[in-house]
Amino acid sequence: MAFIPHTPDDIVRMLEVIGVRSMEELFDEIPAELRAKSLSLPPPMCEMEVARLLTERAALDGRPLNFIGAGAYEHHIPAPVWAIATRGEFYSAYTPYQAEASQGTLQLIYEYQSMVCALTGMEVSNASLYDGASALAEACLMAIRSNRASNSRRILMPRAVNPTYAQVARAIAGNQNLTFESVDFDRTAGRTLLAALQAYSGQDFTALVLQQPNFFGCLEEVDALTDWAHDNKMLVIAVVNPTSLAILSAPGQWGAAERGAAAAGQRGADIVCGEGQPLGVPLASGGPYFGFMATRMQYVRQMPGRIVGRTVDVEGRPGFSLTLQAREQHIRRSKATSNICTNQGLMVTAATIYMSLLGAQGLEAVARSSMQRTADLVAALCAVSGVKKAFSAAHFHEAVLLLDRPAAPVLAALARRGLLGGLDLSERYPELGNAMLVCATETKLEADIDAYAAALAEVMSASRAAA
Amino acid sequence: MTELHSREPLIFELSKAGRHAGTQFPPRLAGSAEVPPQLRRKTPPLMPAVSELQAVRHFTRLSQMNFSIDTHFYPLGSCTMKYNPKACNTYAMLPEFLGRHPLGPEPQGFLACMYELQEMLQEITGMQAVSLTPMAGAQGEFAGVAMIRAYHRARNDTGRTEVIVPQAAHGTNPATAMMCGLTVKEIPCDANGDVDIDALKAEVSPATAAIMLTNPSTLGVFEHRIVEVARVVHEAGGLLYYDGANLNAILGKVRPGDMGFDVIHMNLHKTFSTPHGGGGPGSGAVGVSARLRPFLPIPIVGKDAGRYRWLTEKDLPQSIGRLSGFMGNAGVNLRAYIYMRLLGREGMVRVAEFATLNANYLMKRLQALGFEAAYPQRRASHEFIITLKQENKAYHVTAMDVAKRLLDYGFHAPTTYFPLLVPECLLIEPTETEAKEDLDRFCDAMSAIRREMEHDPEKLCSAPHTMPVRRLDDVRAAKQLDLAWKTAEITP
Numbered sequence: 001m002a003f004i005p006h007t008p009d010d011i012v013r014m015l016e017v018i019g020v021r022s023m024e025e026l027f028d029e030i031p032a033e034l035r036a037k038s039l040s041l042p043p044p045m046c047e048m049e050v051a052r053l054l055t056e057r058a059a060l061d062g063r064p065l066n067f068i069g070a071g072a073y074e075h076h077i078p079a080p081v082w083a084i085a086t087r088g089e090f091y092s093a094y095t096p097y098q099a100e101a102s103q104g105t106l107q108l109i110y111e112y113q114s115m116v117c118a119l120t121g122m123e124v125s126n127a128s129l130y131d132g133a134s135a136l137a138e139a140c141l142m143a144i145r146s147n148r149a150s151n152s153r154r155i156l157m158p159r160a161v162n163p164t165y166a167q168v169a170r171a172i173a174g175n176q177n178l179t180f181e182s183v184d185f186d187r188t189a190g191r192t193l194l195a196a197l198q199a200y201s202g203q204d205f206t207a208l209v210l211q212q213p214n215f216f217g218c219l220e221e222v223d224a225l226t227d228w229a230h231d232n233k234m235l236v237i238a239v240v241n242p243t244s245l246a247i248l249s250a251p252g253q254w255g256a257a258e259r260g261a262a263a264a265g266q267r268g269a270d271i272v273c274g275e276g277q278p279l280g281v282p283l284a285s286g287g288p289y290f291g292f293m294a295t296r297m298q299y300v301r302q303m304p305g306r307i308v309g310r311t312v313d314v315e316g317r318p319g320f321s322l323t324l325q326a327r328e329q330h331i332r333r334s335k336a337t338s339n340i341c342t343n344q345g346l347m348v349t350a351a352t353i354y355m356s357l358l359g360a361q362g363l364e365a366v367a368r369s370s371m372q373r374t375a376d377l378v379a380a381l382c383a384v385s386g387v388k389k390a391f392s393a394a395h396f397h398e399a400v401l402l403l404d405r406p407a408a409p410v411l412a413a414l415a416r417r418g419l420l421g422g423l424d425l426s427e428r429y430p431e432l433g434n435a436m437l438v439c440a441t442e443t444k445l446e447a448d449i450d451a452y453a454a455a456l457a458e459v460m461s462a463s464r465a466a467a
Numbered sequence: 468m469t470e471l472h473s474r475e476p477l478i479f480e481l482s483k484a485g486r487h488a489g490t491q492f493p494p495r496l497a498g499s500a501e502v503p504p505q506l507r508r509k510t511p512p513l514m515p516a517v518s519e520l521q522a523v524r525h526f527t528r529l530s531q532m533n534f535s536i537d538t539h540f541y542p543l544g545s546c547t548m549k550y551n552p553k554a555c556n557t558y559a560m561l562p563e564f565l566g567r568h569p570l571g572p573e574p575q576g577f578l579a580c581m582y583e584l585q586e587m588l589q590e591i592t593g594m595q596a597v598s599l600t601p602m603a604g605a606q607g608e609f610a611g612v613a614m615i616r617a618y619h620r621a622r623n624d625t626g627r628t629e630v631i632v633p634q635a636a637h638g639t640n641p642a643t644a645m646m647c648g649l650t651v652k653e654i655p656c657d658a659n660g661d662v663d664i665d666a667l668k669a670e671v672s673p674a675t676a677a678i679m680l681t682n683p684s685t686l687g688v689f690e691h692r693i694v695e696v697a698r699v700v701h702e703a704g705g706l707l708y709y710d711g712a713n714l715n716a717i718l719g720k721v722r723p724g725d726m727g728f729d730v731i732h733m734n735l736h737k738t739f740s741t742p743h744g745g746g747g748p749g750s751g752a753v754g755v756s757a758r759l760r761p762f763l764p765i766p767i768v769g770k771d772a773g774r775y776r777w778l779t780e781k782d783l784p785q786s787i788g789r790l791s792g793f794m795g796n797a798g799v800n801l802r803a804y805i806y807m808r809l810l811g812r813e814g815m816v817r818v819a820e821f822a823t824l825n826a827n828y829l830m831k832r833l834q835a836l837g838f839e840a841a842y843p844q845r846r847a848s849h850e851f852i853i854t855l856k857q858e859n860k861a862y863h864v865t866a867m868d869v870a871k872r873l874l875d876y877g878f879h880a881p882t883t884y885f886p887l888l889v890p891e892c893l894l895i896e897p898t899e900t901e902a903k904e905d906l907d908r909f910c911d912a913m914s915a916i917r918r919e920m921e922h923d924p925e926k927l928c929s930a931p932h933t934m935p936v937r938r939l940d941d942v943r944a945a946k947q948l949d950l951a952w953k954t955a956e957i958t959p
Contacts (some may be wrong), residue, residue, distance in 0.1 A: 002814040003550055004821050005902035014828040014903060026823045027720050029689045029846045034721045040590055044811030047554045054805065058563035060576030068568045071792055078491045080523050082560075088537025089530035092551050095746035097543075097882075100934035101874045104532035105745040111478050114952035118512040124950045127746070130602040133792035164792055171764075171788030175613055175647045219506050249508050275792065285577055286569030286793025287602065288748035300948065306746065311944035314929070317474065319936035323944040329605070329642035330885070334651045339605045339642035346744025349526075356478050356522045357488045360511040368500070369493040375500040394503050412572070420571040442493035 002044060065448055066420045067377070069398045069439025070215070071132065071162055072286065073278045075243070075366060076443055077350075078357045081280045085350040095306070095342060099321040105345065106320035109308040112352040119245045120238075120272040121252025122294035127306035128343040132239070132275025133165045135291025136209065137172035138304045138338055139237045139273045142295075143207035144178065145302040145337070146270070149233040152204040153178045156229075158192040160185040160214035161239060163428045181205070187431075190218040190391025190400065197228050205232070210269070211239040212248065216437065217374070217398025218391055219248070226254040230266045238269035242292065243278045243370065244396050246363035271295045280354025281347050290344035290351065301327060304338035369442035370397035373449070377440040380453040386460050390435055398439040400425065400432065405463060407436040413459040419452060474935065475528045478515045479952050488519040513953065532935045533745070534879045540905050542829075544850045544882035544894025545637070545685060547715045547737035549822075552809060555740065555802040564801065569793035577801070578775035582768045584804040585752075591815065592714075592731050593724025594754030598763040600795035607732025607751025608643040608679075608710065613787040614730055614755065614762040615677045615706050616647055621762075621785060624704070627676040631705070633662055635686050635886045637712060640679045649676055656888070660686035660842050662696055671703035681710040682726065683717070683848035685886045686841065687826075687894070697727030706730065706759075714738040715898070716823060716849035719816035729756045738818075739803035750799040761785040766794050821899035822849040825906060829897050832910045837917060841889045850896035852889050853881075859891045862920040864927055866891040869916055871938065872930035876912035 006014075011023075020026060027035075045053070066074050085091070089104065096102030096109075109127045116125035129135040140155050157166050157180040170180060181200070186193045191214060208229040212220050222238075229236045238251035251269035259267045277289035295303055301324065309323035329336040358366065374397045381387050386404035403410060407424040414421040422438035429435060440449065517525070534541065541548035567574055585597040601607035612630065619627045630644035631652045641651040654666040662680070678700045682690040690696065697707055709723040709731035715738045723731045735741050736749040743749075755763060765786045766777035777794065780786055810818070826847040833853060834840055841852035855866050870880030870893065882894040897906055919927045931937065 001817055002810050003552060003900050004817055005900065006821060006824070010903045011824070014824055017831050018824075018827045019831070020827075023820050023824060026820070026827055026846060029691065030717075030721050031691070031694065034694070034725055036593070036720055036722050036725065039719055039812055039815065041587055041812040041815060042808065044814050045808050047809065050554060050805055050808050051558060053808065054558035054561060054580075057576030057580055058561040060579075061563045061567055061574035063563055063566055064571065066566070066568045066571065068570050070570055072569055074566070074568065076491075076493065078488070078519075080519060080526075084523065084526045084530065086556060086560075087527070087530045089533045089535045090745055091556070091742045092536035092548075093533045093745045094541070094543060094546055094548060094743040098534070098870065098874060098880050099939050100871065100931045100936055101534040101879060102532075102745075103935045104529035107475065107477070107532070108526070108529050108745075110950075111952070113950055114477075114479065115512075115514060117951040118514055121512075124948075130606065130748075130796075131792050134602065134606070134790065162792075164789060167789050168791065171613075171790060172609070172646075175616065177648060219503065221506075223505065245508070245512065247502055247508055249506055250512070253509070282565035282798075283568050284565050285567045285574065285797040286795070287791065288750075288796035288799050289792070290748075297948070300950070307950060309944040310949040311940045311947075313937040313939050315937055317936055319939045321939045321941055321944050323941070323948070323950075326945075328638075330638040332642070333638045334641035334645045336638070336642040336645070339609060339639045339646050340603070341605050341639060342603050342747035342749055344744075344748045345746035346742065347748060349745060353522060353526050356515040356517060356525070357491045357519060358514075359482075359487050359516045360514040361487055361516075362492050363514070364511070365492045365495070369496055371500045371502075372496045394506075415572045420568055423570050 064418045064420050067438050067440060067452060068420050068423050070423045070437055071275055072283050073441055074283055074443050075278055075441050077280050077282060078354065080357065081350050081353045084353055085346060090349050091346060096322060103320060106308050108349060108352055110310055110320050112348050113308060115352065115355045116292050116294050119242055120294045121250030121268065122272050123297040124300045125292065125294040126303050127308055128276065128348045129291035129293055129305050129340065130344060131287065131289045131291045133168035134172060135273040135293050136165045136239055137169040139271045139293060140169050140173045140178055141176065142271055142302050142304060143235045143237055146299045147206045147235045150204055150206040152206055154205045155180050156183055156200060156205050156208045157181065158183040158185060158209065160192050160216060161209055161211040162215045165239065189393040190216045191220050191393045192225065194224050194228060197225060201232055205234050207235040207237050209237045209239060213241060213244060213396040216391060216400045217395040218393035219396065222254045223256055226269060227256055227259060235270040238272040240272060240274045241278060242274060242276060243363060243367050246360065246367040276347065276351050279351035281350055288344055288347055290347035302337060305340055306343050366442050373440035373442060373444050374399060377438060377449050380449050381456060384453060384457045384460060390432060397441060398437055400435050400437050403434040405434060407434050410459055410463065414455055417455050419455055421452065475525065477952055478517065478525055481521055481525060482516040484516055486516050486518055488522065490519065539877060539879050540901060540909060541879040542881050542895045542897050543879060544896040545712055547896060547898060549740055549898035550900040551740050551742045552806060554809065555805040558805055559798055559801040573776050575775055578768050580801055580804045582770055582775050584800060585768060587807050588733060588752055588754060591718060592754045593722030594731060595757045596760045596763060597752055597754045598767045599752045599800045600764050600766060600790055601732065601751035601753055602791055602796045603747060603749035604732060604734040604751045605639045605643065606790055607753050608639055609646055610753045610764045610787060610790060611708050611730040611732050612643050612647040614759050615708065616649065617762045617787050618759055619676055626674055629674045630676055631670055631678040633680065634888055635684055636679060637685060637710065640710060660684060660688045660845060661691050664692060664695060667696060667699055671699060671705060673704065675703050675705035677706045677708050679708040679710060681712050683713045687848050687851040688842055688845040689848055693726045713849065716819055718819040720819050724756065730759055735799060735803040740806045741799045741802040748796045748799050750796045750803065762787050764788065764790050818899050825897040825899060825901055826850055829895060829906050833913060836910060836914050841892060850894060853893045853895060854889050855891040858920055862924055864920050864924060866893055868928045868930060869893065872916050872927050873912060874931040875933045878909055878912055
């Protein structure tokens with residue numbers, strides 16, 4: 001029997017101890033009229049059969065050459081990352097409620113929290129949330145609890161923020177009557193202008209969301225936008241790509257330097273969140289990934305999710321445990337900061353190993369290499385007739401390209417050649433026209449970029465000839 | 468019993484400037500794409516600087532400081548810590564699955580698995596449609612209650628703002644109601660552990676949006692009068708929410724849809740054996756009756772003319788929306804799919820049978836050793852509660868002491884102090900994948916601990932003695948917050 005260790009003799013002896021005659025009798029408290037008829041499910045398979053089925057299904061999907069980013073990025077994952085993360089001691093353990101029997105997971109999370117703080121320039125991090133999009137929703141709810149200077153439940157959400165994140169924030173936080181005000185981006189630069197925000201100066205908003213790099217891959221002028229938000233008593237929620245933080249200013253440092261010295265000292269983002277997937281987590285059709293979140297110490301009691309602290313045991317030896325649990329659902333019930341129970345522990349395990357292997361230097365190398373590959377990609381694709389760059393702002397490892405014809409059929413033709421050329425933006429941003437978002441990370445070599453440019457040239461000219 | 472492991476330094480303490488795992492760095496490029504000076508990072512982040520072997524050894528050692536299903540019996544009540552078959556991981560990690568970008572053309576092989584998973588979950592729960600997108604049980608709960616709210620609103624029934632929750636409920640139930648902008652009404656349970664029907668009748672009103680129930684309940688017993696509960700709530704115009712935490716107990720025996728539930732969330736990481744991963748990722752698929760189908764969270768997998776595709780807001784304009792950046796914890800769902808194919812129809816029914824057999828056997832044996840079951844008059848479901856209130860009175864030992872001492876005997880502790888309404892309780896869930904011998908060894912340990920209560924209470928109350936650390940100072944952890952290396956001195 002699949003995964004059932006009982007022998008016929010075991011069953012007889014166990015039923016005897018219980019004092020029933022049959023397995024059926026164990027279910028005698030369920031009203032007879034409710035008992036299920038036989039289920040219409042497929043018959044069992046042995047492991048060999050399942051292996052065959054899954055291998056065939058996987059083969060159907062193939063391994064296309066990928067140039068899509070848009071929130072999920074293909075980076076090389078060092079071999080030790082998943083070799084260790086899938087060790088049973090990590091893979092098949094549960095939330096570390098029994099701290100003494102879970103010191104491995106707890107210390108690892110403490111190390112993870114330290115790394116997130118280092119990357120973001122913040123004081124405290126939680127043990128992770130579900131993914132980047134839901135982390136932004138939680139950040140918005142947290143901002144409402146944290147910003148005592150604001151009486152509104154309104155949040156400024158630039159349109160240059162990943163539109164799916166904005167959708168998820170609405171779906172989750174909207175139930176608690178939060179509203180979101182869209183702020184347009186500059187059509188030439190591809191970023192959010194201070195002038196667009198100044199239309200809201202003096203109004204009561206709880207927070208401004210700033211994504212760096214933004215959804216278009218463009219770099220926002222985060223210092224000026226952060227200072228404007230603080231001048232208007234708003235908190236700043238930063239949504240950042242963790243790889244980029246190896247080379248871009250840490251959210252904890254956003255804002256003009258001289259503000260940090262002032263007594264009020266509101267320099268830097270107040271809540272930082274984002275998608276942790278680039279740190280050693282495979283693309284895997286969209287999950288599981290993990291969301292990270294960090295903040296100032298002053299807001300730690302408003303932060304959702306598990307937090308691990310270092311303490312000592314009765315003999316004075318250092319050890320780790322879950323802490324500040326009074327924020328959480330199992331203690332506070334309907335007054336908890338969130339209903340979240342778990343974090344994305346296994347993904348955090350992978351990310352912590354990834355960050356340890358790469359260190360600051362390695363992350364910087366990945367970031368620089370990805371940025372250069374994207375620059376090369378943009379140059380190569382813009383050399384194709386009918387393709388040009390959409391925005392003038394500096395970009396990280398993604399860019400928006402404009403085509404002289406609809407992107408969808410072009411991308412479909414590329415897909416038939418085994419190449420995922422980018423994300424069609426026509427539904428998300430119809431005002432941009434025939435736009436697509438492309439990405440190249442360190443995993444794309446010169447030959448890959450050349451192959452994409454050649455394929456695009458052929459597809460475009462075939463399309464032109466057909467018209 | 469010997470000490471497991473001495474302290475492992477922090478990875479930062481192993482670090483040395485100038486050392487790195489060079490093989491993992493991408494080749495240096497000649498180009499010079501530059502970040503504008505004002506946006507550049509001024510000082511590098513304080514990250515580890517270790518060799519590959521140092522990292523491998525460090526994290527391997529950390530892993531060895533954990534209890535896990537692969538190494539220990541883990542009877543953590545309400546968590547369903549059953550064996551996570553290796554095949555589920557191996558075949559979910561085929562390179563084609565791992566390499567697939569979520570925004571590319573719809574992958575037919577992967578979506579076929581997801582479509583079939585939706586269908587199988589529908590059949591098992593007796594619901595009419597399933598969405599796999601919620602990323603954990605708590606998010607599935609959120610989706611469920613948000614759908615209930617959307618349903619009432621779509622009918623202009625806007626006065627329904629209250630959710631009824633039994634006192635024994637998991638803390639997520641009231642927390643979820645709050646997250647959905649609703650208020651919570653708690654009702655008591657009777658002496659048998661069932662919902663107090665009179666209290667329920669007194670509480671339902673035109674303000675009732677729903678009742679949230681687990682069945683079998685967190686008290687480890689099957690709610691006898693579920694049909695009556697359903698009738699009372701439905702007649703008042705409310706809906707029934709099924710918290711699938713304990714679905715393992717009833718797989719193939721009784722279906723939530725047949726009990727009258729309108730919406731259910733399933734914890735695929737419990738019943739369908741996807742890994743707990745040290746606290747996630749989980750997956751909290753939701754199933755609904757026909758009237759809630761239009762409100763399901765997107766995306767879900769549809770099938771048109773033999774081709775699978777994601778259904779979005781265009782197909783379900785009344786959807787409560789998206790809850791994740793892409794499509795939920797896809798890889799976890801794939802593991803659940805593989806598990807269900809391995810078990811198939813026959814295997815699925817056996818889950819409930821053997822989980823229930825193991826729980827009832829363990830309960831009877833512990834009772835014979837002198838432990839008090841909280842609901843001795845009831846059949847255990849897949850789990851049961853032992854209360855140590857007598858032992859607490861006689862020997863001043865607590866459920867926590869017993870839990871910690873079990874670690875010394877090589878068993879993960881049961882859930883302690885949950886549900887809150889049973890004093891000094893241990894919630895024990897052995898699951899179907901444990902052999903009789905393992906249950907017997909657990910009983911031997913409990914028997915030894917019972918002797919220690921009388922003869923060596925000091926040893927018991929100061930346990931554990933063989934773990935990497937002794938009992939930790941949780942008060943200090945919360946007062947002198949040390950949440951990250953190098954920031955230990957900051958106080959809130």
